[in-house]
Amino acid sequence: MRILMVALAATLLAGCAGSAMNDARTKAPYKTLNSDKPAKDVAQCVQYSWQDEAVFGVDAAAYLEPGAKGSTTVYTRSAESFVDVTTDASGTVLSYYAQQDDFVAKRRLAALATCL
Template structure:
């Protein structure tokens, strides 16, 4: 029963996050980065860094979702911040979005930058 509740909650969370992300994607990203690393390596690093409770406390969350082949999205609870990572040959490009450009969003961007 707990598994069913968890799956339903995740599906509802993904639906809310998706509309927030679609709205943000219709605008210019807050910041764009390039990396010589592959998209999957960068995405996993961002996810791990955003889950660091020592940095983000109770706001520590990072969910990784594969997209089209060679692309990934890492997002926080409620998609307050998210990063689209796309392959560009052996390298990758990261578009970072934040709903509110506050101090937490700046820390998430700084954590993302350590993964490049």
């Protein structure tokens, strides 16, 4: 029963995060960055850097989700911050979105930049 409740809660949260991400994608990204590294490696690095409890405290959760056309999205709880990692002719493109322009958003951007 407990496992069922956890699975249901996770599904509901993922649905809410997906809606927030789709709404954010209708606007311009907070920041767009480029990398010569493979998209998969960059996405895994971003996920790892966003999970650093020494930097982000107890809310150091980051998740990977496959996207359209081979892209990957790395996102935090409630999609407060997320990055779409895609591959194009020039290499890997990172489109970073943040719900608020605050200290945490800037800190996540700085962590993301270490993966370029």
